[in-house]
Amino acid sequence: MTKETKMAGGGADTAELMAVFAAYTEANDARLAEIEAKGDSDPLTDERLARIDRRLEALSLKMARPEAGAVKTADEDARNQAWTRYLRA
DSSP states (O other), X not given: OOOOGGGSXXXXXXXXXXXXXXXXXXXXXXXXXXXXXHSSOOHHHHHHHHHHHXXXXXXXXXXXXXXXXXXXXXXXXXXXXXXXXXXXX
């Protein structure tokens, strides 16, 4: 069975996305606690949340892209070469 894009393992990008998301939820919880306690949030916390949000956005865009330089196995490479020869014949 061939591996589809949806089945591909996440690897380091998924781990990084989860870590950034955990940091985002932690910072957002701190911001909500500040709002409940003081009625307003600290601008530094807002800036930190915006920075983490930009990082989350960049990671999700990176993960949504197809892999351009994916490493092929010898079997996949041979299959592609055979298909190319067939089409050119």
